[in-house]
Amino acid sequence: MAEKTFTEALGNLQKAASEIGRQATTLEESLKLFEEGMKEAEFCKEILDKAEQKITIYENGGERDA
Amino acid sequence: MKAVTVTQLNEYISKKLKDDYRLKNLPVEGEISGLSKSGQHYYFTLKDQNCMIKCAIWGTVAAKIDMSLVENGAKIIALGDISPYSKNGTYSFSIKAVQAAGVGDLAAEFQRVKAMLEKEGLFDSKYKKSIPAFPYRIGVITALTGAAVQDIRKIITSKNNYTSIIIFPTQVQGAGAVQSIIDNIRLANKLADEGLTIDTLIVGRGGGSSEDLMAFNDEGVARAIFASEIPVISAVGHETDFSISDFVADVRAETPTAAADMAVMDTTELYNEIVNNRRRLCDSMSYKLKSERKLLESRTELLRTNMINKASQTRNTIEKALITLRENDPRNIFAKGYSAVLDDNDRIISSIEEIKEGTTYNVRLRDGSFTAEVLSKERN
Numbered sequence: 236m237a238e239k240t241f242t243e244a245l246g247n248l249q250k251a252a253s254e255i256g257r258q259a260t261t262l263e264e265s266l267k268l269f270e271e272g273m274k275e276a277e278f279c280k281e282i283l284d285k286a287e288q289k290i291t292i293y294e295n296g297g298e299r300d301a
Numbered sequence: 302m303k304a305v306t307v308t309q310l311n312e313y314i315s316k317k318l319k320d321d322y323r324l325k326n327l328p329v330e331g332e333i334s335g336l337s338k339s340g341q342h343y344y345f346t347l348k349d350q351n352c353m354i355k356c357a358i359w360g361t362v363a364a365k366i367d368m369s370l371v372e373n374g375a376k377i378i379a380l381g382d383i384s385p386y387s388k389n390g391t392y393s394f395s396i397k398a399v400q401a402a403g404v405g406d407l408a409a410e411f412q413r414v415k416a417m418l419e420k421e422g423l424f425d426s427k428y429k430k431s432i433p434a435f436p437y438r439i440g441v442i443t444a445l446t447g448a449a450v451q452d453i454r455k456i457i458t459s460k461n462n463y464t465s466i467i468i469f470p471t472q473v474q475g476a477g478a479v480q481s482i483i484d485n486i487r488l489a490n491k492l493a494d495e496g497l498t499i500d501t502l503i504v505g506r507g508g509g510s511s512e513d514l515m516a517f518n519d520e521g522v523a524r525a526i527f528a529s530e531i532p533v534i535s536a537v538g539h540e541t542d543f544s545i546s547d548f549v550a551d552v553r554a555e556t557p558t559a560a561a562d563m564a565v566m567d568t569t570e571l572y573n574e575i576v577n578n579r580r581r582l583c584d585s586m587s588y589k590l591k592s593e594r595k596l597l598e599s600r601t602e603l604l605r606t607n608m609i610n611k612a613s614q615t616r617n618t619i620e621k622a623l624i625t626l627r628e629n630d631p632r633n634i635f636a637k638g639y640s641a642v643l644d645d646n647d648r649i650i651s652s653i654e655e656i657k658e659g660t661t662y663n664v665r666l667r668d669g670s671f672t673a674e675v676l677s678k679e680r681n
Contacts, residue, residue, distance in 0.1 A: 241435045245574070252581040255589070265589045272582045279575050283568060286463035290454060292445065293469050293488070298497075301454075301468055 241282050248275040308387070315385035318392060324383040329354070329394060330402050332376045335510045343371060347379065347394065348512070355393040356381070366399050374511055376402040407511060407518075414520045414545055423527050423549050430532040430551045432563065435571075436500035438465045439564050440489040440531065442482060445470035448507040449536070449557035456561035464565045467499065473506040478516035486525040486533075493530075502529060503560045504546060505536030517544035526550050536560035635667035653680050 251272030255265050291298040305313075318324055331347030331354070338344075341360025346353040356379065358371065370377055381396040418424065439457065443449045450468060457466055469489060472481035482504065489499050504526060505517070516522060517537045523545045526533050535550030536557040547553035554560035627633075631641070642650045643663045650656060661674045 242433075245435075245571070248575065248578045252578040252585070255582055255585040260589075262589060262593045265586060269582050269586045273579065276575050276579045276582070279571070283463060283572060283575075286568070287465075288458065288462050289465040290458070291465070291467050293467050293492075298467065301466075 241279060244275040244278045248272050248279065251275065307390075311387040311390045314390070315387040318383050318385045321383075326380060326382065326397075328378050328380050330376070330378045332374065332407060333371060334373055334512050336371065336373050343368070345371070345373075347377075355391070356396055357384075357393050358396045358399075362397055370399050370401050374408045378402045407515060411518050411545065414518060414523065415548065418520070418523055418545065418549060423523065428527070432532050432534060432552055433500045435566060436464050436564065438467060438497075438499050440499040440502045441466060441468045442471050442485045442489065442502060442504045443468075443506050443557065444473045447473075449505060452507070452556075452558045453503060453561040456558055457565050460562075460567040460569075461565040462568050467497070474509065474513045474516060479519045479521055482516055482519075482522050483525040486522075486529050490528075490530050499531050501564050502531045502533045503536055503554075503557070503564060504533055504550065505554070505557050505560060506538070507557060508539040508542070514538050514542060514544055517546040519545070522546060523549045534560045534564060632667075635665070638667075641665045653678055 251268045254260060255268040255272065260268070290301040292301045329347060331349050333345050334348060334353075336343065336345040341363060343358040343363055345356055347356050348354075358366070358368075378400050379394065379396045380398040381394050383392055384395040385392040422428070441450060441453055443453070445468060454466060457464060467489075469485040471485045472478045486502065486504065489502055492499060506514070514537055517535070526535070526546055526549045532552075533550040534552045534554050535544065535546040536554040536559065537544040537546055538556075540555040552563065554563060635641075641664070642656075643665060644650060644655075647663075650662065656662075656675055656678050658675050658678060661672050664671055664673050
């Protein structure tokens with residue numbers, strides 16, 4: 236389910252980055268958006284950093300390296 | 302034992318074929334596939350359900366016949382001779398005339414299946430699943446040996462270092478291809494039960510003749526794709542090839558390369574996206590803090606200035622009041638030689654009307670007072 240959470244986190248990050256830039260956003264809201272946005276960025280980065288791409292062939296009921 | 306040479310054997314067979322009048326001016330019905338042109342000559346195979354034969358239309362003949370009848374998938378009746386080629390031990394059908402024999406069986410079958418599935422709603426957009434933007438694992442249902450699997454692998458690994466690929470070796474043409482494709486689509490879906498979740502399936506193969514691609518026009522394959530819970534990208538042949546699989550899949554890719562390209566995101570771009578957004582957050586935050594601090598400073602300054610103004614205004618008011626008070630101090634009037642007449646209640650009498658003759662009043666001066674009796678009064 237990494238797909239859902241990564242996509243969600245990236246979406247949240249993009250939203251936070253765009254909302255924080257608005258004139259009407261108060262300082263309190265900005266601080267909250269900043270904190271949340273940085274957390275999402277860290278989360279996304281961690282997923283990408285931990286990538287372990289594997290290429291396998293599924294045969295005879297199991298995986299083997301391609 | 303005396304052996305014959307290969308040449309002798311081939312020439313003997315060639316002669317036999319050439320001499321057989323039943324193999325001359327022979328009308329043959331079949332479907333055209335694998336059409337190619339070399340110089341002025343056309344080459345293709347004529348086929349029916351079981352067999353095929355190599356055919357040639359030589360340039361001199363081609364100029365005389367309606368070549369619009371000669372296209373892949375067209376069913377024709379061709380008149381020609383069997384031409385042996387002793388050097389290779391092969392033979393082909395040398396065509397002299399062509400006439401149409403209606404729509405080819407494969408094309409008719411394609412239309413039949415397409416119309417039926419379309420009527421059943423299998424192509425409806427409401428059934429199309431969206432392709433996950435960030436898949437963890439992609440299943441590839443194609444031949445293990447072939448350009449398609451290599452292209453898919455190359456594209457995915459060149460732009461993405463996150464998504465894993467699991468290849469299901471599949472027979473994509475010939476007898477057994479249909480079952481192999483169906484089995485692997487079902488298998489890929491079933492692996493979720495074993496904890497091997499596949500986010501996206503690419504089902505397809507590289508280019509080929511219409512016969513090579515026909516498994517992807519099969520009704521059973523179409524139904525297996527439709528039933529797949531994993532979103533399916535169909536990638537069959539080249540840009541110009543359309544298969545039933547393309548219509549029923551969640552997304553059609555023009556080629557296996559295009560399928561791989563749309564299946565995964567570019568991880569370098571994702572990194573940049575994250576870094577850019579983080580920078581935006583930091584920049585906005587620091588700008589916000591700076592502007593809030595400035596606002597705070599200016600408000601504090603305003604408060605201080607207003608306070609100072611208020612204090613100085615109050616001081617002015619007090620001073621003005623003092624001046625007025627001083628100006629109106631009655632002692633100053635007495636000092637100038639004026640006096641005041643007071644009644645019994647110490648009220649100042651300011652009009653002659655209030656004076657009663659025979660009454661005593663107190664008269665106050667700068668340095669003392671005395672009592673006076675009114676003997677007479679006179680109005681001005």
